[in-house]
Amino acid sequence: MSGASRGAHLAIQGLYKRYGDVQALAPTDLDVAQGEFFALIGPSGSGKSTLLGSIAGFVPPSGGRILVGGVDVVSVPPYRRNIGMVFQNYALFPHMVVFDNIAFPLRMRKVAETEIRTRVERMLAVVRLEGMGARRTSQLSGGQQQRVALARAAVYDPPLLLMDEPLGALDKNLREEMQDEIKQFHRQIGATVLYVTHDQDEAARLSDRIAIVNHGRIVQVGAPRELYEAPCNSFVASFLGEANLFPIQSVAPAVDGTTLEIGGGMRLATTRKPPEAATGAGIMACVRPEAIGLNHRTSAAAGNTVEGIVDDAVYTAGMLRYRVRVSDSIQLTVRQPPGHAAHHAIPGERVVLSWRAEDTLLVPRE
Amino acid sequence: MQGRSTLTSRPDGPTARPWSATGFYGWLLAVPTGFLAVFFAWPLLRVVWRGFTDPHPGLANFVTVFGDGPYLFVLWNTIETAATVTVLCLLIAYPIAYVMSKARGMSLQVMAALVLIPLWTSVVIRSYAWMVVFQRRGILNDLLLAAGIVDTPVRFLPGSFGVHVGMVHIMLPFMVLPLLSSMRSIDRTLLRAAAVLGASPSNAFLKVFLPLSLPGVNAGVALVFMTSLGFFVTPALLGGPRHMTAAVLIEQQANTYLNWGLASALATTLLVITLAIYLVYLRVTGGAAEAALAR
Amino acid sequence: MRVALPSFTALALVYLVLPSLIIVPMSFSNQLYLTFPPPGWSTQWYGAMQTDLSWPQAAANSFLIGVPTALLSVALGTLAALAVVRGRLRFAAAASALLVAPMLLPHVIIAIGLYPVMLDLGLLRGYLGVIIGHTVVAMPLVFITVAAALRTYSESLELAAMTCGAGPWSAFRHITFPMIRMGVVVGGLLAFATSFDELMLSLFLTGPGTRTLPRLIWEQMNAYLTPTIAAVATLILGFSLLLLAVVAVLQRARPVESQAP
Secondary structure, three states, rough: OOOOOOOOOOEEEEEEEEOOOEEEEEEEEEEEEEOEEEEOOOOOOOOHHHHHHHHHHOOOOOEEEEEOOOEEEOOOOHHHOOOEOOOOOOOOOOOOOHHHHHHHHHHHHOOOOHHHHHHHHHHHOOOOOOOOOOEEEEOOOHHHHHHHHHHHHHOOOOEEEEEEOOOOOOOHHHHHHHHHHHHHHHHHHOOOEEEEEHHHHHHHHHHHEEEEEEEEEEEEEEHHHHHOOOOOOOOHHHHOOOOOOEEOEEEEOOOOOOEEEOOOOEEEEOOEEEEEEOOOOOOOEEEEEHHHHEEOOOOOOOOOOEEEEEEEEEOOOOEEEEEEEEOOOOEEEEEEOOOOOOOOOOOOEEEEEOOHHOOOOOEOOO | OOOOHHOOOOOOOOOOOOOHHHHHHHHHHHHHHHHHHHHHHHHHHHHHHHHHHHHOOHHHHHHHHHHHOOHEEEEEEEEHHHHHHHHHHHHHHHHHHHHHHOOOHHHHHHHHHHHHHHHHHHHHOOOOOOHHHHOOHHHHHOOOEEEOOOOOOOOOOHHHHHHHHHHHHHHHHHHHHEEEEEHOOOOOOOOHHEEEEEEEEHHHHHHHHHHHHHHHHHHHHHHHHHHHHHHHHHHHHHOOHHOHHHHHHHHHHHHHOOHHHHHHHHHHHHHHHHHHHHHHHHHHHHHHHHHHHHH | OOOOOHHHHHHHHHHHHHHHHHHHHHHHHHHOOOOOOOOOOOOHHHHHHHOOHHHHHHHHHHHHHHHHHHHHHHHHHHHHHHHHHHHHEEEEEEEEHHHHHHHOOHHHHHHHHHHHHHHHHHHOOHHHHHHHHHHHHHHHHHHHHHHHHOOOOOOOHHHHHOOOOOOHHHHHHHHHHHHHHHHHHHHHHHHHHHHHHHHHHHHHHHHOOOOOHHHHHHHHHHOOOOHHHHHHHHHHHHHHHHHHHHHHHHHOEEEOOOOOO
16 A cells, blocks of 8 residues: 555646536646646535536536546546545445445445455555454444545546545534545555645645636646735635735725725725736735734735724634724634734723734735 | 638638537437327326217217206316315414424424325325224214213215315325425515514514415415316215216216316316326416425 | 315315225224124124125236236337427327327227127136226336436436437436336226226126126125125225335335436
8 A cells, every 4th residue: 555656637628517598617738747646625516516427427527528548538438437436425335334335436346355344444444444354334434434435436446536524414523633644545555645625724634735616717727835925816815814805996006015095085005916017807816814914003014004903803713803894895804823912802892903904915806 | 501601700610519408308208208208298198089989979978967967066066176175274274384484403303294195195095094983983973972062973984074174184294395395485584574664463473474375375275276176085985976076977977987188178177187286386376396395 | 274175175085985994993893784893803804805705806817908908018118208299290289189198088889899899809807808908008007107207307418328328228227217117017007996896897898707896896885785795895995005205205205317418
């Protein structure tokens, strides 16, 4: 169980799917490198399941190509694609014990029974279920069922492994534990993994790269940090993490950058260059809640400073989250780790918010 | 499939035809539907055709059916009987289903068994049992005489009373089951919510439970009415000539009088009426017909 | 209300069950005429049933027709259920409406339609003709029960089997069939029971050699009401209840089907 080079290169070329007049997937191109852990995230109905279904072979695409290791598999039935898949509800065979579930793909491949025994035992060890082979799947916990599903999908060393929201049915704590296990699992088997989820934290935690899908098309592809720091539009900015987004009324050049008029008499400074000849109508300003400092009084160094009144303050999972009203129509979200916060504010308190000019991002409105 | 490869923006040749299971399932379906086309749809078409052509092409058979003769009366009697049976079934089945929908454990098991047993008992034998009950020296007359309600045995057979009792008996489970399934799907917290909001029990029933059970009522009524239209055994045994129904008449015309043209015209008329109700049934149940019938 | 409703239900349930059971004591009567309760007991009518050879022959015919009908119905009904439930076919609702229709339309129409068809095919009064006729009206029951069984579990089991390398036949043999086995058996028993009780098609399609039990009862009943019929009816009743019990046990002893979602 070693060697990270066993994964296959996956290339999607011009793949699209229509149901009558409805376009479930717009013509899509995508490249996933050998051994990469690649996540598809997006709201439900965004087309990510259609894409995964096409790769697995359940959804016949209306056109385009799916190259696994350089071979177009569009016309190949799912049972000859040699792709592994983990389903949302595990899809373990309830009339078979754990061992037979994992052995199933090997039996379908007419592998000798002695070799099946060795390979299943080895797989059981990988997913830490030694000695559980004779159990009924209904006797297992959710996490254990999940591991059986992983083992069954990987026991025949498929070069490409598809995972369709595999942790969707687990509660939060178990989900985080299983994320670490899946990461570990991926390192051990070395297959290319395409992972579908709607949980952005999960995607960021697991993946080398992420594709964000919306309205049947891939909006942006990149490493988690890239997507967070340079979202390509307002949808990506708000879907991945939290964002304060402001419609822009007018744009004016300033000494060291640009000044943006956002209504209510508020101006924001940014070092980012707006697109050529932009009037502001098609773009929005985006400020991440973590980029904003919350103080008792003005700090001189910041490029942006606004005053406001704290509407509420909430403590969740190691973060202080404030909603601060700066005008009748504008409210800002601010997040700070409590230990480092310069000031702990209480609702009703007057505070000063400040952030650097380079932290005011400009994104096209989606 | 051709031509779409232009969208791939790569000149690697045309897109291969994608694999799809739809064609495979289409072939699976072709076998049973083919069987029904030959041994169900084709015979029905022949019945309709024969109604217009036997013994001579034309509308003569239908003129007879809808003319002054006894045939229109029989058709009307069939519809009236089916309607009466449907209403009686609904009135009797609704309370049964209501009690069953609230029951749990052993009592539910017993009630379910009592509803299912008749369903598995031969219709011919059940009609035979009713003959034993209703005959001149039968159980019912014995009881009536013993109780002093009548002085001489009442002549129940042949007659509409026996037909109604026998048909309701046979159709009752078909009304209970759809009612039960729709009542069981009603969220009981809605009734509690209604009570919390100030509805009296009878108001909660009338304003919440009854409207929510209507899908079951619609399905049951359509199912029972449709099936009752084609009833043969019970009216033939218990109804006699005075209470003839369409199915009895058709069988008699074909088998006894060998008047196939008239039988076919009558059958065509019955078919049109039943199909119309079937379409209504499909509409009210929505979705797949087989799922609606799976209780 | 609290007393009225349960007592009404109890009465209605008695009405549902009692009539079928009346024939049991009648069959042990020592009288030629049907009187209830019988003044004395005897098993002479069971003896009469055996000496009149038409009864055993009709019973044999009912099985010779019922069993093949059940098998044919199972094959066709299961195919139909698989296609309608799993096929994602555009015309699935229409197909379902057609497949269920023979059960709901008046059998007399199907009977007078099938008569000339079987005559043309040379199948009239033979076993095959009745078997086909009975399959037309019995198959919907298999279709309904198997479709319901298919709907109890997610399609992802079969999709999972396919990604594991199982072709359509392997996926059916190893996954689908074990999951729907109970529905298939129950559907088959229902199809058999339908054939066993069917009168109208038998009246038109059977001949003297292929006459079934319901048809013979029918003919005898139109001639004279003797306790012999009650004896036959009692045996049939016992057999039907046995079938019902088998089905009830089978449905109780469901395997692991309820997998955790």
